[in-house]
Amino acid sequence: MTLQQTTLHAPIIDEGIEKKLSGLTPETIRTVIDDVLSSETGPRLKAYLKTCVHCGLCSDGCHFFLSFDRNPRYSPVGKIKETLARFIHDKNRITADVIRQAAVIAYTECNLCRRCVMYCPFGIDTAYMIGIVRRICHRLGVTPLYIQDTAHSHSAFMNQMWVKEDEWIDTIHWQEEDAREEIPDLRIPLEKEGADVMYSVIAPEPRFQADLIYKAAVLMKRAGIDWTLPATPGWDNSDMAMFSGDNEIMGRITRTHFEAAERLNVKKIVMGECGHAFRSVYDTGNRWLGWTFPPIPVVHAIEFYYDLLKTGRIRIREKFKPRVTFHDPCNIVRGKGLHEKARYIIAKTCENFIEMTPNREHNFCCGAGGGVINCGPPYKSKRMQASRVKAEQLKNTGADVVITPCHNCHSGIDDILHHYKIPMSVTFMVDILTTTMETNP
């Protein structure tokens, strides 16, 4: 099934990108590029660049390329040609215009989803290279306005959405109060030292989706988990600085998160249903801090739910009836291989499951990941165009509900369903679990 492609309208003017550009000379640009390349990259990048035989096999891996009718500009290697390869080969001819184009490509035309890596015979990591382009743009001060605002919020408040400490605590109390109407002795324990689990969420939860904290609390209560939330910074596990190229702030965020867990002396961190946050804590931010694997066990919600079901700590009362499909989030599938665990949960909780094609490691990105959705409304139209193959893939399942355990995917898919008028709703795994589980285990 081929869906109708909408055309792009007026050129996008992004203040965040434009603001610094006028002051950039080719000399300054060169200095920054050389500095990033020499001090922040090494043989790994060199090997990728030398090995690439320009065979174009990675093209079919990229949903941008496929959705834009195989336009060469959107192929993974095409994006590298216009950005990093140019930075390296065009010596002193990198002007502000080239940087503008590179920023647009790197921030809004690549989801860093790593799907193309599986299509390259040499395993060349284009997502990593686009990350370096973002790093260079960040160092030049050329970042899209919206994602930069988020990075500022991380820097000032250690959370993604300018949530003040008292707002966070108030939200928790409010959710606890609401949940106690359902379960009178339910608590949402803040700052409980020595608990087994520190649960962490992304800042959009207290801001817009506080019911997810409520649901997590119900689940913890039913499963009898000894858990806590920090009242101090570190409660937010999200990390947009990782995507804006601000590695220093990325490191601060991950460190604050680990330190909160350390201070509360918990046995492990359980992260809510978010993919990018997991990428930061398990992978990118963690490595920036010098760890190979996180210094404290970190578990994504899917692994946590899987364990709860497997060990019988929660039991299913009645399976979910509507036809469901599952969207594998890049950051926990290509990022942690949680696809089979997710399917186990679905098999336990849902009656009618329809696989989408392709699936598991080969699933298409939702188009929102890698900070692309965080570049904001100016790019929404392009993001929708780039999601055409995703829309077709969703529509072809004929499902009523798509489950996806990731905030970015959730928002991205919600936009796609509206834009392409697909009669389907999107839901988190916790929604399915809390509606199907036994209330008196």
Add this chain to the structure above:
Amino acid sequence: MHQLYDLATGPLLYLSLSLFAGGILVQGISLIRETYTSERFVFSFLSVKSALLSMVHWGTPFGSTVMRKNILLTVVGFLFHIGLLALPFFLMAHVLLFYEAWGLSWPTVPGWAADTATLFVCIACLFFVFRRLLVPDIRYISTPMDYLIPVLILVPFASGFWASHTLPGFRVCHVLHILSAEVLLSAIPFTRLTHMLFGFFTRIYTSSEFGSTRFAKDW
């Protein structure tokens, strides 16, 4: 012509062999050394099991998704690489040379098979050039060097075929065969032909990360 022949089979042969071996060795060693000094974390992610598993998949025709999507390219690509790497070692005429030089010998491919394989390598080179010219996303990323490399491979194979069949002008072709093979050999460490070496490094790292850190398949 004789002088040129002597030059080609004497000093130039040694020059190209040393450029090839030296180039590969220096590049390989410096990559490992630089990785050790500046990106040592790479070693902490390496996994023999994941790397082997991934290489088996990528080394088997149609063992990865992208190969199943590109049937023609997979068939041509595999046969081309096999021909390219095996022919120089298993041609009767070449084995004779090894025998004369070092007294070593091993089985050879029959004449008809060698001819077919040689012609196939030549056709494959043209196929790669036309693929570059005709497929828009590949043309978009292609540099002059990308077009030159298949030609660099085509010349020694075509001239070798010509010379071995003593077709008109075979003496010239024979010298051309030796010279162009030497050019090709020397070019390996300094062009994208290095994928022959670096491709293993990148594959080992990516498959280790995929298989043992991210627990996902990369094929």
